[in-house]
Structures are given as C-alpha cells and as structure tokens.
Amino acid sequence: MNKIFTLLILASCVCLLQSGIHGLNFSSQPPTGYTGATGNYCNTCHSGNPLNAVGGSVTVSGLPSGGYVPFTQYPISLTINHGASNRQRWGFSMKAVNSSGTSVGTFSSTNSNAATNGTELSHNNAVSTSSSNSFTYNNLRWTAPAASGNVTFFYVGNAADGSGDGGDFIYAGSSVVALPIELGEFYAINDNNNILLKWQTLTEVNSNYFDIERSDDGQFFFSIGRVDAIGNSSRETAYSFLDTKLSYNNGSQIFYRLKLVDKDGSAKYSNHISIKPVFNGITIKNIYPTIIKKSDPINVDIASDKSRVINIIVLDASGRNLQVINSNLSVGNNRITFSPKINDFKGMLFVKFVTDNFQQTKSLILQ
Structure with missing residues (x-):
C-alpha cells in the first residue's frame, strides 16, 4: 500500500492541469519554474495549442507603477482572457524577479484558490466554472522588498476545457516595474x-x-x-x-x-x-567576406518581399562576365553561399544582383 501511495504522489507532480498525450488533468498546485521567468512556460506540458494563441491573454492589475515603495503591500488581480466562451477550468502562476533573475518581494493571498508556491504565487485549486471566456483571480498580494530597484513580473494563465484531450490554452505576459523615463x-x-x-x-x-x-x-x-x-x-x-x-x-x-x-x-x-514591419521589394543586406582568396565561399544575405529568382553575376574590372549563378529566393530573409570559379585572376571583382526591376552591384577583392 505504501508503494502505491508513493507512486500516486510522484505521478501527480508532473505538470499543472496536464492534458493531451499524457492524459492527466491536474488541478492542485502546479510545479514551479514555468512562469516564463527562465524561458519555460506551462505549454511544456500543455502542448495542444501554441503559446499566446490569437484571441487570448493574461493580465495583472494593481502592480506598482513608477517604482515601488519598500515594504508596501500591493493588492493585485490576475485575469485570464480567452477568445471564445468555451473554457471551464482556470489556473495560473506568477513570479517577481530583479535584473539578475533573483526572486524579489513576497507573495500572499486571501483567495482560497491561490497560494504561495515556493517563491511563486499560483492556483491552489484550479477553478471550475460554467463555460466562459475569462476568469479573474482576486485578493492576491505582493509585498515589495526593503531595497528599491527594478522588478519584472512574469505570469502565465491556463484556460482549460477540462476535457483532458489537449485543448488547453496557455497565455503568458510580463510587466516591468521601474522608475519611468521622462x-x-x-x-x-x-x-x-x-x-x-x-x-x-x-x-x-x-x-x-x-x-x-x-x-x-x-x-x-x-x-x-x-x-x-x-x-x-x-x-x-x-x-x-x-x-x-x-x-x-x-x-x-x-x-x-x-x-x-x-x-x-x-x-x-x-x-x-x-x-508591424512593411517590407517592399528586395534588399541586399550583407555580403561577406569582401576580401577573399580563390575558392573562398561568399555569403550574401538577401531579404525579399516575395518568392523570385535572382541572377548573381560575377564580373572582372573590365565588365567581363566570369560566372553566373541563379538562385531562388523565398519571402523574408535568405542566405546564398557560392564560391567564385575563377582561374589565374587577382584584383577587383564585382558581383551584380539582377531580378525583376532590381539591379545592384557589390565589390570584392580577390587576393
């Protein structure tokens, strides 16, 4: 009996509100380390949907603004929003760290569904509701430390459907509390x-x-x-x-x-x-190295607003074509690498890029 009880405890520690391929639906306090403060989020386990899927968010109100007053207790609320009214289980975790990543301040709560979790604050029992598109955890508190300084709050919320089929949505956010720039x-x-x-x-x-x-x-x-x-x-x-x-x-x-x-x-x-960046046409962002030896590879970074074919023409100082390369560009950033096929030549080289209505020439030195 003791062995069975131990195994049950170990199994329950896997992940917050776990669903999906593991088939678990964990509603008690989650494991620590998944607030985003260290780059890890709850979707490590809740992998059914992408982090911060369109239409949802997690926000915290009541955080200090313009710096905090040492030893002051700040009442805060955490709200999980989802794009559709089809969520029935709600969980969260949050953490406060300084610029070195060290936990600062202390959390507390008079909400029976939330409790401290090491240096974090999280749900103590994941709240169950009728189908809804949001839920707010109230009566949460953060007490500022004795020393002043910058602090970043990291928080995650889980909008779950309670079905255990991997339909959970994880939303993450962060807030920086510091003296404002004028x-x-x-x-x-x-x-x-x-x-x-x-x-x-x-x-x-x-x-x-x-x-x-x-x-x-x-x-x-x-x-x-x-x-x-x-x-x-x-x-x-x-x-x-x-x-x-x-x-x-x-x-x-x-x-x-x-x-x-x-x-x-x-x-x-x-x-x-x-x-939102607006990208027009084509840009030769970089070509390197610019001083090469025979058969050295040349790298070209090119950004394009659409898929297209670009002609790369290598010329000598007199304008004579030495080599022609055709390459396909995709939308966004591209890197093309080629080696000039040149015999018994040293001096200035020119690389011409030609496509559609675009033409640009870059210079190189062949040693």
Missing part, C-alpha cells in the same frame, strides 16, 4: 525596409546612454544597439535609432523598449511600443 514621445516608423525609432527626453540628469531593446513576442527583450545620452538637460532632446537587422517573420509585430542607463549604473525602462 519621455516626451517614443514611436517607431517603417523606413525603407528598416524600422526607425524616435524619442524625446524632457529632462535628463546624469544620464549615460540608451540601450535599445527589441522583442519578437513582447516577452523577452534583447539589446540591438546603443545611443549615447546628452547627460544633463532641462530642455527637450531628440534621439533616433535605425534598426536595420529585422527578421521578417511573416509580417508579425515586433516590440521595442528603451533602457536608460545613468552614470551611476542604475537603469530605468520605458514602456514598450510595437510596429
């Missing part, structure tokens, strides 16, 4: 197959530089560039940054935010903005 405006525009970011500061005190961060999903941001700040100013100051290294992922929106780093090393974040 921005007059911050926006993005399409600019000749690139994204131009523009912003203004109203005042600056001991500012050092802006770190420009981008995200493809609105959750995880990474640095794509840096712009030096003026330092100290009581007047409006304009800044800009051109993002030339876009990934054209089927025209999906991309997200940007600014990280203002002060001279003392402290940092503050802006709100994020989003834009």
Whole structure:
C-alpha cells in the first residue's frame, strides 16, 4: 500500500492541469519554474495549442507603477482572457524577479484558490466554472522588498476545457516595474525596409546612454544597439535609432523598449511600443567576406518581399562576365553561399544582383 501511495504522489507532480498525450488533468498546485521567468512556460506540458494563441491573454492589475515603495503591500488581480466562451477550468502562476533573475518581494493571498508556491504565487485549486471566456483571480498580494530597484513580473494563465484531450490554452505576459523615463514621445516608423525609432527626453540628469531593446513576442527583450545620452538637460532632446537587422517573420509585430542607463549604473525602462514591419521589394543586406582568396565561399544575405529568382553575376574590372549563378529566393530573409570559379585572376571583382526591376552591384577583392 505504501508503494502505491508513493507512486500516486510522484505521478501527480508532473505538470499543472496536464492534458493531451499524457492524459492527466491536474488541478492542485502546479510545479514551479514555468512562469516564463527562465524561458519555460506551462505549454511544456500543455502542448495542444501554441503559446499566446490569437484571441487570448493574461493580465495583472494593481502592480506598482513608477517604482515601488519598500515594504508596501500591493493588492493585485490576475485575469485570464480567452477568445471564445468555451473554457471551464482556470489556473495560473506568477513570479517577481530583479535584473539578475533573483526572486524579489513576497507573495500572499486571501483567495482560497491561490497560494504561495515556493517563491511563486499560483492556483491552489484550479477553478471550475460554467463555460466562459475569462476568469479573474482576486485578493492576491505582493509585498515589495526593503531595497528599491527594478522588478519584472512574469505570469502565465491556463484556460482549460477540462476535457483532458489537449485543448488547453496557455497565455503568458510580463510587466516591468521601474522608475519611468521622462519621455516626451517614443514611436517607431517603417523606413525603407528598416524600422526607425524616435524619442524625446524632457529632462535628463546624469544620464549615460540608451540601450535599445527589441522583442519578437513582447516577452523577452534583447539589446540591438546603443545611443549615447546628452547627460544633463532641462530642455527637450531628440534621439533616433535605425534598426536595420529585422527578421521578417511573416509580417508579425515586433516590440521595442528603451533602457536608460545613468552614470551611476542604475537603469530605468520605458514602456514598450510595437510596429508591424512593411517590407517592399528586395534588399541586399550583407555580403561577406569582401576580401577573399580563390575558392573562398561568399555569403550574401538577401531579404525579399516575395518568392523570385535572382541572377548573381560575377564580373572582372573590365565588365567581363566570369560566372553566373541563379538562385531562388523565398519571402523574408535568405542566405546564398557560392564560391567564385575563377582561374589565374587577382584584383577587383564585382558581383551584380539582377531580378525583376532590381539591379545592384557589390565589390570584392580577390587576393
């Protein structure tokens, strides 16, 4: 009997509200580590639908804005939204971390269906309802730590149908709590197959530089560039940054935010903005290396707005054709690699790209 009881406990620890191929429907407290704070989400187990499927979301209200007051308790609510009124089970997990990924603050709850779970807060019993398109967990709390600083809240919600057939929907979100940047405006525009970011500061005190961060999903941001700040100013100051290294992922929106780093090393974040890239025509984004030896491979990065054939013509300094390569381009980013088939030649080479109404020539040096 003891062996059977132990096996039942181990089986129940597999995953939050697990359904799908494992055939489980787990409604008690979920395992930790699936809030997104470490890059792992509940869809590791709930794999029936993509993360953040269109039409749904998870949001948290009541979080501090403009920084938090140490030791202050903030009442919060977490709402899971789904695109259709066909969900009957609801679960969640959330975690607060600093810039080093260390848990900060403490969670608590007077909601009988929610409880602390290590350093996280999660459902204690997954709530069952009649068919609905949303559910809110109220009476949740986060108490700020003694030291001030930036904190990011990561949270996930599960909108389940209770059928155990893999029909669960996992939604994830995050919120950064930091002292706001004094921005007059911050926006993005399409600019000749690139994204131009523009912003203004109203005042600056001991500012050092802006770190420009981008995200493809609105959750995880990474640095794509840096712009030096003026330092100290009581007047409006304009800044800009051109993002030339876009990934054209089927025209999906991309997200940007600014990280203002002060001279003392402290940092503050802006709100994020989003834009849908508009890509026109064809762009030779990069060709490398530009100094080659015989038979060295040449890499060409090309972005195209549609499927097409491109002709690559290698010429010498007199304009004589030395080699012609035909290559198929697909929509988005393409990489073409080829080696010049040239005998007894050194000096300047030219590579001409020709397709439709497009023509562009790049130069190389053959040693």
